[in-house]
Amino acid sequence: VNFLRRGSAAGKQGPGQRKVRGRLFLKYVALFVAVVCLALLSNDLFQLRFSIRDYMAMSTRIQQGQAEIAAAKIGQFVTEIEGQIGWIAHLAWADSQPDEWRFDVARLLRQVPPIMEFAKIDDLGRERLRVSRVAPEVVGSLADRSREPSFVEAVSNKVYYGPVYFRVESEPYMTLSVAGVRRDAGVSVVELNLKFIRDVIAQFKLGNGGRAYVLDAAGRLIAHSDLTMVLSRTDFSQLRHVRSALSGGSTGPPEDDLATEDINGRRILAAHAEIAPLGWRVFVETPVEEALAPLYEATRRTGLVLVAALILASLAGLFLARRMVVPIRSLVAGAARIGSGDLGQRISITSGDEFEILGAQFNSMAAQLQDSYASLERKVDERTRELELANLAKSRFIAVASHDLRQPLHALGLFVGQLHGHVRSTEGRQLVERIDGAVLNMNELFTVLLDISKLDAGVLVPDLTEFPVDHLLKRMDATFAAAAGAKGLSLRVVASSAWVRSDSILLERILQNLVANAVRFAAHGGVVVGCRRRGAALRIDVCDSGPGIPKDQQRNVFGEFYQLAGPRQDQHRGLGLGLAIVDRLCRLLGHRLELASTPGKGSRFAIFVPPGGRTTRNRPAPQPPPVPFGSAGGQARAHHRR
């Protein structure tokens, strides 16, 4: 049954196990969540990392497109003006009357607001007409303008785009001159107010932070989404992307770093395109923040998805962990209950997986344990019953023996007693005396044999109590004082206040045998009985001044019917069973027996008895042994523990 106890002891580690179970649960959930989130997060971060670059590249490409469209529009703005001048440019001064010219120019100015001034120069370079929105008309001044580039260049190239100049050092203007198809048509020169380009730029939807501006070949600002930038002649030429555009002339964005800084130091994406006939450049800028706004929005949404995934993963992990842990828990609980001896316990898991198989294995194991335990119990019962029967038979035998064998022995004793009266002759009396002695010996021998057989059968169970050793010592004195005196021996019993833990009757029997032996074998001198503390034990010594036992025979004296060969052969030398009984009793009680002897001087038998507490304990009265144990060593009286 011991292993069951051990099982229950293992079951007592409950709290520790519960802690472990909790950790498993959390570990499982955390692992699940971590795996899901790690997968999502790494995917998102990976995507984000590349998306930012892609987005910036894409935004730059879009801006590039915008810049090219803007460049085309601005180019168109100029070519349209060119076209609108066209019809008037192809007319020679002589083709119409001055009044008609004035009409035509008035119409041109009304139709084309950017034209601030118009001049018609004939093929010789003389100014025929000058119309301004601000100044009065000048007709036929014939001023010589043949050396002006607006005339010279237009004559050779048909069209002349003058450099940008600034009126009142603020407003950008440009001279545009167109030569007629015929040589005598001369050249028509207009002064264009470039502030109108802003209207072209303003058409582009560049977002809140987006900016577009136009620089001429020299890097001077011609147009900007914010007109005040142009009017205040803000210098854009030192911006990194502007510098690289003006010097390198590459139309694409720099590949190494897509972002750059604008005039206010904001991080922007920039693109530019050349306005073909003019040599100007359109720059389109978008703040990086704004360009990436959709990406950030997408990232935010991804973040939300991530959070949702986290929650879902947590729930799924929780669910799965529960599905994992609940069967484990019921397994652990079932195993613990089986371990604590409840073999009838069955684990019920219906998860339909390995856990169910494991549970079934547990159940079959428990069933087998239950079976073998039941058969074991049955066997134990059988054996116990057999033993009881055997014991009973033995007891019966002993009872029969003690009764049936003693009957004729007693009868024999009685007959010998009666024989005393009938025999008168001295010889006959001697014979009767011997018969009487033999019967007595036989009776004694029988009692001792019975005792030994009882000891050997293990029927005797010592009743250990604590008692003062002095009681026993005094009894020894009382019992053997007369016998010793009769032999002329001195018996000295040293009183002791020590308590011992032993069976008082069996210990008394040991001492009786030893003292009886001592008195019997000591021819002269005396016998001393006393106690001595030796370590944890109390040593009770029985010393005599007998013939002593030779060293080589000291072990044999404890054998049955062993008698020392000696000069004194008398009839009182005993049966040779006393020390055998002493030896068996000491073994039964667990007391060490020691013999120290010197031939010719004497012997000392010592018994080591564990000491008892000095206080009298409130103990129940000692129970009688199941089998009576008779006294021996010359004492005919049998002890019955009642």
Next chain:
Amino acid sequence: MRRREFIAGLGGAAAWPLAARAQQPTMPVIGYLTAGSPEVSVNAVVAFRKGLSETGFVDGRNVVIEYRWAQNELARLADLVADLVHRRVAAIATPGSVPAAVEAKAATTTIPIVFSTAGDPVRLGIVASFSRPGGNVTGVASMNHELLAKRLELLVEAVPGAARIAVLVNPNSAFTESTVSEAQRMASELGRQIEVLYAGSDRDIDTAFVSLTEKRADALVVTPATLFLNRRVELATLAARHAIPAIYFERANAVAGGLMSYGPDEMDQYRQVGIYTGRILKGEKPADLPILRPTKFEFVINLKTAKSLGLTLPRITLSRADEVIE
């Protein structure tokens, strides 16, 4: 008792928005300063507030406009400016009033001033240059004064028979002298006789028309001045009464009954003043804001007036018109 409580409750309810307004100490204050009077400046004020609202500022909601009118008494300007400076207004706007701008610039070098003028502000000395005004002053220059020659030309073209042309000038303007000399120069160029008439106040206008008749002028050029814009109806009425064809400097004059007008949209200039004031309230520095100049000059003809004058306008004049009022 109950009635009194009710009234007290009403009072509380009425006071609540005021209290709410008082709790916004950050609401900036703009000083609106002109040499004129409120009753004739309605259009200007409307245009100014329109410009201001384009930058997100609405009077009473997130900005307070303190109006200061000199009622055409220039001497009062100094006190009015001093008061605004004392109140530490966030900006001073002087739409259409050069004297006010000059007075304000003299009074403070820290409070931003946004002006509008019909003349050249650099020549006036209130800004350093068009592109970089520097200091605390910026604004709008309509350059309307520069168009005198063009107006004379248009007038002569429309009324070719006009031999004697009167030019109505505001004597208090910083541009009076240059206007007069320009008019004299043009007179010789056009081969016409020029009579300069001065009018600095309402009463002067009547007087000027009297002398205009005395001098038997055939046509009239009204030079740019806030007074002549403000008194556009009176001018148109007087011109009609004296049966004199006139050219003005602002579309509003033609709309009010003037025969012709040539010049930039002055109302738009006032709107620009509002925009600039708003931009300054948002933190931009006047020194960084360049002087704005108009890009469009409109020639407007009032055909009703022409008809009432019994005037047949030549084809070329009609063909130049950007707008014809019929």
